[in-house]
Amino acid sequence: MWKSCLGLTRPRAATLASRSRILSRNIWRSSVVKTNAGLAAHLTQAAASAAALRPRSSTVAADLSEQLPDVSPDDLPIISSGDRKVAVGWDTRTWSRFHNIWLRDHCRCPKCFHPVTKQRLLNTFEIPPDIKPVRIESKPQGLEVSWPSTEPHISLYPWSWLQRNSYDPVIKKTETVPEKILWGAKIEQSPPSVTYEEAMAGDDKGLFKWLTNIEKFGFSFIQGVPPTPEATQKLTERIGFIRETQYGKFWDFTSDLAMGDTAYTTLALGAHTDTTYFTDPCGLQLFHLLSHTDGTGGASLLVDGFYAASILKELHPDAYDLLSTVNIPSHAAGEPGVLYRPSPPSGYPVLSHDAESGELVQVRWNNDDRSVMHGLEPGRVEEWYDAIRKWNSCLTSPDSEFWVQLQPGTAWVVDNHRVLHGRSAFDGKRRMCGAYVGVDEYRSKLAVLTEKFAPDAVLQATSELPYVVVNGRNIWNSAL
Numbered sequence: 161m162w163k164s165c166l167g168l169t170r171p172r173a174a175t176l177a178s179r180s181r182i183l184s185r186n187i188w189r190s191s192v193v194k195t196n197a198g199l200a201a202h203l204t205q206a207a208a209s210a211a212a213l214r215p216r217s218s219t220v221a222a223d224l225s226e227q228l229p230d231v232s233p234d235d236l237p238i239i240s241s242g243d244r245k246v247a248v249g250w251d252t253r254t255w256s257r258f259h260n261i262w263l264r265d266h267c268r269c270p271k272c273f274h275p276v277t278k279q280r281l282l283n284t285f286e287i288p289p290d291i292k293p294v295r296i297e298s299k300p301q302g303l304e305v306s307w308p309s310t311e312p313h314i315s316l317y318p319w320s321w322l323q324r325n326s327y328d329p330v331i332k333k334t335e336t337v338p339e340k341i342l343w344g345a346k347i348e349q350s351p352p353s354v355t356y357e358e359a360m361a362g363d364d365k366g367l368f369k370w371l372t373n374i375e376k377f378g379f380s381f382i383q384g385v386p387p388t389p390e391a392t393q394k395l396t397e398r399i400g401f402i403r404e405t406q407y408g409k410f411w412d413f414t415s416d417l418a419m420g421d422t423a424y425t426t427l428a429l430g431a432h433t434d435t436t437y438f439t440d441p442c443g444l445q446l447f448h449l450l451s452h453t454d455g456t457g458g459a460s461l462l463v464d465g466f467y468a469a470s471i472l473k474e475l476h477p478d479a480y481d482l483l484s485t486v487n488i489p490s491h492a493a494g495e496p497g498v499l500y501r502p503s504p505p506s507g508y509p510v511l512s513h514d515a516e517s518g519e520l521v522q523v524r525w526n527n528d529d530r531s532v533m534h535g536l537e538p539g540r541v542e543e544w545y546d547a548i549r550k551w552n553s554c555l556t557s558p559d560s561e562f563w564v565q566l567q568p569g570t571a572w573v574v575d576n577h578r579v580l581h582g583r584s585a586f587d588g589k590r591r592m593c594g595a596y597v598g599v600d601e602y603r604s605k606l607a608v609l610t611e612k613f614a615p616d617a618v619l620q621a622t623s624e625l626p627y628v629v630v631n632g633r634n635i636w637n638s639a640l
């Protein structure tokens with residue numbers, strides 16, 4: 161008998177088929193989950209707030225977004241200029257304050273901000289530290305500020321942009337963070353998928369659907385892919401250029417130890433993320449099974465690391481905190497010509513969080529590639545092993561594991577910073593191909609497609625203003 165992280169016991173004889181039995185569903189919608197009370201309580205709570213994935217020590221500024229009215233031309237914000245700041249009154253109770261120096265530094269007129277390259281032209285260090293506006297005005301398009309200078313220098317700050325970038329206090333009026341949908345094994349019923357035709361279509365609508373799947377779920381299938389390395393490489397390159405590693409650029413591999421890694425064997429591989437030994441682990445990983453003859457096994461495993469982490473946090477918060485703080489060294493040493501370790505060599509925690517929001521942003525876990533644990537305090541060694549046992553139980557629980565026997569023609573891509581993958585042992589001749597894409601290339605493509613197909617409120621509100629959209633890009637884009 162073995163124990164899952166939920167204290168459930170399951171017969172060891174669980175077969176692949178029974179492991180595909182599913183218990184959980186998207187926990188963000190707090191749906192009923194047929195598992196023990198502890199998890200059900202967790203799912204309800206986790207569905208209530210994204211806070212479920214923050215370390216307990218983090219704090220996040222109050223979110224005033226619900227209270228703010230949209231700015232209308234006949235109801236413009238009240239503005240006032242103080243000694244060092246400009247205040248903007250959104251309504252009687254909600255004010256934002258911006259330092260004069262901050263406003264001047266963020267002027268985006270063509271003289272201060274290159275309209276094509278989107279780079280700052282203004283010399284920040286020539287701004288007088290005590291700069292004050294000579295005039296401020298509340299205009300329909302935004303806050304207009306006239307600065308002291310030999311010739312008139314007027315800056316316009318769109319209201320929606322000021323709301324989004326308000327820091328005193330923080331308000332997230334126009335922040336549209338794409339929803340992440342956590343999933344367990346029940347995703348098997350309706351996994352995110354696109355067709356090869358959609359992904360390859362020149363209008364990029366299908367490509368946006370594909371990347372939106374990955375953004376929301378951390379993975380996506382691609383159906384109807386011609387079972388060739390060439391077609392699979394072209395498919396991958398729709399997202400961005402392939403990230404070349406010691407395994408080559410586009411891989412076409414089998415169990416012949418052509419490279420010094422267990423991926424090139426018939427062994428089972430437990431749920432892991434790849435390239436934990438790189439300072440910057442690969443962002444996406446695409447796999448396409450080209451053939452498997454004269455043998456069985458080789459099923460593919462996917463686990464939503466964010467889902468598993470949310471369970472760990474709810475049921476074992478101390479373990480969650482430990483995995484969020486203890487650095488894990490990792491290596492790739494199977495090829496004589498390479499010996500990879502991250503920088504710094506002490507590595508990174510299993511669970512990494514956004515320093516500003518406190519949100520979980522990366523899972524980095526490959527117990528096979530883990531090096532000697534140097535950094536543990538003696539008194540925490542056994543506690544740490546207990547924590548990774550609990551983590552492993554959450555990863556290997558039938559609630560979390562999504563097993564699928566891939567066939568040629570169906571590829572899958574995972575966000576290697578969130579979703580863990582693995583495979584069951586196999587025999588016979590099995591040929592797999594695929595490639596990595598860097599996390600920045602993936603997020604850049606998603607940002608470009610979002611700009612085109614799902615512009616946020618600031619882009620919509622400012623696109624008609626003069627000098628704003630140049631070279632196809634809005635100078636008020638939230639990424640700048």
Ligand SMILES: C[N+](C)(C)CCCC[C@H](N)C(=O)O
Binds near residue numbers: 423
């Ligand atoms: C994907 N490909 C077959 C090229 C190599 C896989 C390397 C796996 C390695 N242990 C890691 O976790 O990064």
Ligand SMILES: O=C(O)CCC(=O)C(=O)O
Binds near residue numbers: 460592
């Ligand atoms: O062979 C497979 O199905 C997956 C191999 C794997 O996990 C990897 O290459 O990282």
